[in-house]
Amino acid sequence: MVKPIAIIAGAGPGTGSAVARRFARAYPVVLLARSQSLDALVQDIQGRGGSAIGIPTDVTSASSMTSTIDQIKANFGADVRVAAAIYNVASKFTRKPFLEQSSEDFVGSLAPSIRGAFHFAQATLPLMLGADQTQYPPTLIFTGATASLKGGSGLSGFAMSKFAIRALSQSLAREFGPQGVHVSHAIIDGIIDTEKTKEYSREVPDSKIDPQWIAESYWFLHTQPRTSFTHELDLRPYSETW
């Protein structure tokens, strides 16, 4: 039996890294990121006894994604199986008056994340079908946000990409669920606790979402058997109003 792998697209600091570390406790992980160096994360995982490789990938490009899959097969064998694929590529967040947005601002922030989600799903799903070869049902998870459920003033492009990814997740869940693939969508509603958000909401303790618990939640989703799939859950600090 071939050891299955996990693939994380958008393996930046915060959620991506935490998810990578969590899944590396069970699987060799493949980390994809466009611009960020993945070396530190790879070393960190290896230092903990895990196995990781980083592949610079532009998921918004079909050819880049294809060559990434080629590299994965070169590395893990042509018959590599994917136990979990996590799409965590951030949609560009810009709050800007709608009439001041250029077509590039708008479509430029929206289209890549949508295209990326499409390419990522198309590249990984074929390696997930034939579920009986892995311990847990193969799992495809999309990271969502508050704006997955609700538009916002000045947030058209961001909300559109987030709504669209939720639509993709729901559609794939309905198509691939009956084939044993678990497709799920996580609504991350609140500020994630990262280096960058250190200064936000300092005064209220524990008011930012812990990336490790996003990771734990994704891992939990992954372990659910096909009798009992969760297709959507929210994650929100206790102090968040919503």
Added chain:
Amino acid sequence: MVKPIAIIAGAGPGTGSAVARRFARAYPVVLLARSQSLDALVQDIQGRGGSAIGIPTDVTSASSMTSTIDQIKANFGADVRVAAAIYNVASKFTRKPFLEQSSEDFVGSLAPSIRGAFHFAQATLPLMLGADQTQYPPTLIFTGATASLKGGSGLSGFAMSKFAIRALSQSLAREFGPQGVHVSHAIIDGIIDTEKTKEYSREVPDSKIDPQWIAESYWFLHTQPRTSFTHELDLRPYSETW
């Protein structure tokens, strides 16, 4: 006081034509369509004493939309006001297994409707602001579908575009509502009664949505004062399960 106009993008048979005829009872209408000839509809409206012009436009192209607005200003004056703008451009509907969709199928069906909605909103909203010059609050309506609320197997691209347009509608409603513009989204859940759908559900009387009543509903939305805006409504035949 300048007489305001109504603009209908996607003035094809069915909903688009019906909406055009309805708004033509109150305003000169500008009909936009990419490929369809608009002549018959223009003549029909003129024959009923209305005023209509058709402008072949590719709303998915910024430059095409810009030149359309130029033509509109040439026709109605540089200070033309838009009383109502209806975005009724169909998202390409294809039910196809996800893994058989090419990147062109997918992004090719999704991106245009999203881009079109963006260009259309950006071109028309500036002509709507300054609400006090029209009898009813200027109104921007997007036509949605069942798939605006719910993904479906084999329907990823379609659902993504529909979810995204709903996100746009919600975001613009929150941004432009306080400026007096009424932005609304209509969920058309069922088969629309057109020439093309003649053969469907023949046996159950009245089981298809009447385009004229879509038009009446849009007109009703348009007449609501700013004290009482409806931002979303569904339209569904009595016999529809949902």
Added chain:
Amino acid sequence: MVKPIAIIAGAGPGTGSAVARRFARAYPVVLLARSQSLDALVQDIQGRGGSAIGIPTDVTSASSMTSTIDQIKANFGADVRVAAAIYNVASKFTRKPFLEQSSEDFVGSLAPSIRGAFHFAQATLPLMLGADQTQYPPTLIFTGATASLKGGSGLSGFAMSKFAIRALSQSLAREFGPQGVHVSHAIIDGIIDTEKTKEYSREVPDSKIDPQWIAESYWFLHTQPRTSFTHELDLRPYSETW
């Protein structure tokens, strides 16, 4: 052909009165209220040339509702038809810490509106079936609120009754829609402009929902043919955040 009537439960000042006046332009109206005197409204409607009777009714009591229907039949004939029935009985709104609520506070505010909705629907639906006898499909409308969609701190009982009434509306729409009855739910999201709310939001013009436009919206719902039923719409001032 028997002239059909409209019945409005919760015909207090604000929405109820406005709806009564609107439907009285087309139908004799029967006004139900528990405690309020209905005389002034009845006289007002008669003064405008309409026909109205008020029947003091406790809709939360089965026997009170039964005797009301008896009175209606005595008045309009045993074969009276109902063109429109509007359930506008307010759920008791109390914002109070959950642990300070007595069982009476809680169940006492929740159960009556639920029970009332049940009795009202059960009493009126039989007089609506056989839709072909009225000009428009017979229509049963429930008035909802922000809390129909979203719970709130300190608002458990209110939100529960509002969620429950929405569930009733959806269930009846699915059961009676195919029989030609139009069941609809209106989400009134904002402060309604009444005598009592005069002092709220004074500074922002038009920031309260106009009851007359709630009435117009209900009337519009009523006129929709069975090809094109709206089952839910929201009503919200342009200045409302949501």
Added chain:
Amino acid sequence: MVKPIAIIAGAGPGTGSAVARRFARAYPVVLLARSQSLDALVQDIQGRGGSAIGIPTDVTSASSMTSTIDQIKANFGADVRVAAAIYNVASKFTRKPFLEQSSEDFVGSLAPSIRGAFHFAQATLPLMLGADQTQYPPTLIFTGATASLKGGSGLSGFAMSKFAIRALSQSLAREFGPQGVHVSHAIIDGIIDTEKTKEYSREVPDSKIDPQWIAESYWFLHTQPRTSFTHELDLRPYSETW
């Protein structure tokens, strides 16, 4: 430090028992049921080395619930803390034409589950506040169903109770979340695999929800820290259409 307990209302076969067994691995559990004998379950848990007591309780009666809390305090000390409280009392499911439902059918099936949820939450929340005394944030979970989100023909009473309990869950989450209590709602969408449902969907393997995985999911919710609360998740077999 006092050892906290878990309380499960509706500890019948299926979900209730599975949840009881799962939480008994960490806490002494108190099982509440109105009519069912709890002896077998208590013995089963004790046989696995856990600690359990059963208290016959009618949660729909305030006095019964009060005396239950008295018994709990007599047993575990007046300063007993509740780590987790699970409200799993079934709403009476009856699919019956609306007009054939008696007031007793209707309010009789609806009111008890709502009242029960109120009494249960009121009795347990005071024993949860002061969250710092337990390892995980104290957790109050309500079991929901498909009908928590969507009404159905002939299902008015059931849907109303399920919508209402969801409203309660959301309202309590917003009120008690900031005080460190995790309130969550689980939408169980599908047939649960129990003795009673043995004959359903036999031909499709794994097509019923495994109660043990409902239990695992509730346990997972319980372990989430206050930085990262999930307030709603669904559970659904891979083969379910939705």
